[in-house]
Amino acid sequence: MDKKVVFVTGAVRNTGYAIAQRFAKEGWNVCISSRDDASASEAVARLQAEFPQTEFLGLGMDQSYVDQIHAAFAKIEERFGRLDAFVANAAHLAVDYNTFNTTPEMWDSVMNANVRGTFFCSQSAAEIMKKTGGSIVLISSVHANQSITGRVAYSSSKAAINAMMRCMAVELGYLGIRVNALIAGAIWTERWATQSEEITSKRRAQYPAGKESAPEDIAAAVYFLGSDQSPTITGTEMTVDSGISVCLLPYNKNWNQPKE
Ligand SMILES: NC(=O)c1ccc[n+]([C@@H]2O[C@H](COP(=O)([O-])OP(=O)(O)OC[C@H]3O[C@@H](n4cnc5c(N)ncnc54)[C@H](OP(=O)(O)O)[C@@H]3O)[C@@H](O)[C@H]2O)c1
Incomplete structure (x- = not known):
């Protein structure tokens, strides 16, 4: 039987790259995208060295442009003739844009990448998956439901992604296509490597999971949702957030100390 095929967007580094590695490790063929062709090719070379048995396809795609989305999915169909899982990971993070400094251009840029891009990628994925069924996993965020300052456009875009997920789960179920959202909390990325140990410790102390x-933790959950391991899970939000979103007050591990 042909190997299954996954497409992970924005996957040349950080979370997306780990998701690509996980699917390759599980024996799938893997397509990845970056807005930059050269970065996609370079990431494919790294992945290929680690997983010589896997077929990789690197795609240059800025998902703010629907013609680029259509071109990327056409290449996937041409190369593999199937798509079993689609992971919408790419996102414009838009940090430090608040109610006052968010310009119309910034708002559009975030919405075009995160909402429009995620939707039209999912639409193209569903067009290919119609033949075989499949699974769509949209990477969302705790910011969809809770707030810190400077994330107004990003948070709005992730809330839209959650709503989009529910609609598509209902609409695509009869085709054997499942759609779920992975609600991520803090994820270690290259950005963590640049912060002081003091800040890192402070941040970790705020998470119930410590x-x-x-x-790789996000990748494990995405693989669960994206593969046959979760055949009846659709329309759901799976939270992987170190316990951040169930914490009513700023977390303090000393709450747990037994009373004298
Ligand atoms: N890191 C966290 O703590 C955290 C927490 C909650 C949720 N998340 C979500 O998890 C996913 C991965 O996050 P990450 O921190 O690992 O991300 P990241 O690597 O910083 O960003 C993901 C990739 O998206 C692509 N991208 C950025 N802006 C884009 C745009 N305007 N249009 C198209 N592609 C764009 C970039 O790839 P190219 O530059 O190669 O195009 C980037 O590498 C995202 O959906 C994010 O919202 C992250």
Whole structure:
């Protein structure tokens, strides 16, 4: 039987790269995208060295542009003739844009990448998956439901992604296509490597689990949702957030100390 095929967007580094590695490790063929062709090719070379048995396809795609989305999915169909899982990982993070400094251009840029891009990628994925069924996993965020400052456009875009997920789960179920959202909390990325140990410790102390998710932790949950391991899970939000979102007050591990 042909190997299954996954497409992970924005996967040349951080979480997306770990998701690509996980599917390759499980024996799938893997397509990845970057807005930059050269970065996609370079990431494919790294992955190919680690997984010589896997076929990889690197795609240059800025998902703000629907013509680029259509071109990327056409290449996947041409190369593999199937798509079993689609992971919408790419996102414009838009950090430090608040109610006052968010310009119309920034708002559009975030919405075009995160909402429009995620939707039209999912639409193209579903067009290919119609033949065989499949699974769509949209990477969302705790910011969809809770707030810190400077994330107004990003948070709005992730809330839209959650709503989009529910609609598509209902609409695509009869085709054997499942759609779920992975609600991520803090994930270790290259950005964590640039912060001081003091900040890292402070951040970790705020999480009930005591640490941020490793990209591999997110990848494990995405693989669960994206593969046959979860055949009847659709329309759901799976949270992998170190316990951040169930914490009513700023977390303090000393709450747990037994009373004298
Ligand atoms: N890191 C966290 O703590 C955290 C927490 C909750 C949720 N998440 C979500 O998890 C996913 C991965 O996050 P990450 O921190 O690992 O991300 P990241 O690597 O910083 O970003 C993902 C990739 O998206 C692509 N991208 C960025 N802006 C884009 C745009 N305007 N249009 C198209 N592609 C764009 C970039 O790839 P190219 O530059 O190669 O195009 C980037 O590498 C995202 O959906 C994010 O919202 C992250």
